[in-house]
Amino acid sequence: xxxxxxxxxxxxxxxxxxxxxxxxxxxxxxxxxxxxxxxxxxxxxxxxxxxxxxxxxxxxxxxxxxxxxxxxxxxxxxxxx
Numbered sequence: 099x100x101x102x103x104x105x106x107x108x109x110x111x112x113x114x115x116x117x118x119x120x121x122x123x124x125x126x127x128x129x130x131x132x133x134x135x136x137x138x139x140x141x142x143x144x145x146x147x148x149x150x151x152x153x154x155x156x157x158x159x160x161x162x163x164x165x166x167x168x169x170x171x172x173x174x175x176x177x178x179x
Contacts, residue, residue: 102121104136105136106134107133107162107164108162108168109133109138109143109144110130111129116156117156131143131147131159140161
């Protein structure tokens with residue numbers, strides 16, 4: 099079986115200042131969930147955290163495509179694997 103290319107994704111979140119923005123209320127309280135080897139694993143972690151904080155409308159979690167920052171030529175179609 100061929101090993102899949104590593105496409106790193108960071109999942110993190112925190113409480114926002116406003117519902118329509120992406121500025122965090124307190125950067126010292128950001129929740130760094132982890133770094134994952136592919137989008138599917140990152141999405142699962144994001145979904146789990148987002149569901150735990152559903153009662154707080156200002157709490158948001160994000161997925162950062164780290165592989166795009168490290169290598170801007172990375173194919174985006176491969177992220178689904």
